[in-house]
Amino acid sequence: MLASMPKVSLVGAGPGSSDLITRRGFKVLQQASVVLYDALVSIELLNEIDTDIPKIYVGKRCGEHSLLQDDINKLIVESAYTYGHVVRLKGGDPFVFGRASEEIEYVESFGIPVVVIPGVSSAIAVPASQGIPVTRRGISSSFWVMTATKKDGSFSQDLKLAAKSSATLVILMGVRKFREIATEILKYRSKTTPFAIIQNGTLDKETCITGTLLNYKTVNKDINTALPGIIVIGDVVAEHPSFFEEELQRVLNSGM
Ligand SMILES: C[S@@+](CC[C@H](N)C(=O)[O-])C[C@H]1O[C@@H](n2cnc3c(N)ncnc32)[C@H](O)[C@@H]1O
Structure with missing residues (x-):
């Protein structure tokens, strides 16, 4: 069967919790003939849509066998011809490290x-869910959202540039x-700079580990490296409840 109206909607599913998708995103999702979804998309969200339509997992997670980007591109096109309306559901916002541009280019060829339906990116929503503002008047007037490493695994130049700035990372x-x-950031920032590592952000099982760059080695063992997470580095992390202790505030305020 050839679907009469092949079309593709790239929908941002939001940062994790099923109710953090946008209203428009949810509406489009309910109109899908097939859904191709990523690893960080909530199962609760998928359960909320018509059970009769195919929901195909195309996620890429470290350490698991997964489809290559080329295979995903082809599957989107094949699904559009077979079913009609493909909703390509991506975690967060499709354009933030989501390889959306490659998919759009291929499908449009x-x-x-x-169409693209923006989503709430985990880059901002996950820190916010822990009460960490990425900017705060008088503390940080900008933030950099980045990956630490490039395609070949080496450190990106941006990490160094961002560390040299006063922005929240x-x-x-x-x-x-x-x-x-x-270790890299310590070359440019004070040892008392706070950091947070947030995993399962916006979900019930959300965890947040905080510390200062000074004690990064001790917290490193508490991190579950099998889970994706967001690292926030900068003085805004002191807004987190675990940083309310007076002494740390004193150290930070002294500018050491
Ligand atoms: C391929 S990127 C996609 C980002 C996504 N497009 C967005 O805007 O949120 C995946 C990374 O986002 C971060 N991430 C996404 N959702 C997260 C969550 N709920 N909790 C913690 N980190 C998350 C992790 O760093 C993960 O490795």
Whole structure:
């Protein structure tokens, strides 16, 4: 059977919790003929849509056998011809480290129309869910969202540039390399700079480990490196409840 109207909607599912998708995203999701979803998309969200339509997992997680990007691109096009309306459901916002541009380019080369429904990115929502503002008047007036490493695994130049700035650093896909990241950042930032590592953000099982760059080695053993997470580094992390202790505030305020 050839579907009469092949089309693709790239929908941002939000940072984790099923009710953090946008209203428009949810509406489009309910109109899908097939859903191709990523690793960090909530199962509760998938359970809320029509059970009769195919929901195909195309996630890429470290350490698990997964489809290559080329295979995903092809599957999107094949699914559009077979079923009609493909919802390509991606964690957070499709354009934040989501390889959305590659998928759009490929799908459009077949003359299939694509729309993008933005999503709430984990880069901001996950720190916010822990009460950590990425900016705060008088403390941090900007933030960098980055991955620590490049395609070949080496450190990105941006990590160094960001560390040299006074911006809040929000690092995605860096949990496994936390030790190396902290070592690199310590070259440019004070030892008392606070950091947070948040995993399962916005979900019931959300965890947050905080510390200062000074003690990064001791917290490193508490991190479950099998789980994705977000690293936030900068003085705004002191807004987290675990940083309310007077002494740390005193040290931070003294600018040491
Ligand atoms: C491939 S990137 C995709 C980011 C996504 N497009 C977004 O805007 O949130 C995946 C990374 O996002 C971060 N991430 C996404 N959801 C998360 C969550 N709920 N808790 C912690 N980290 C999360 C992790 O660093 C993970 O390795």
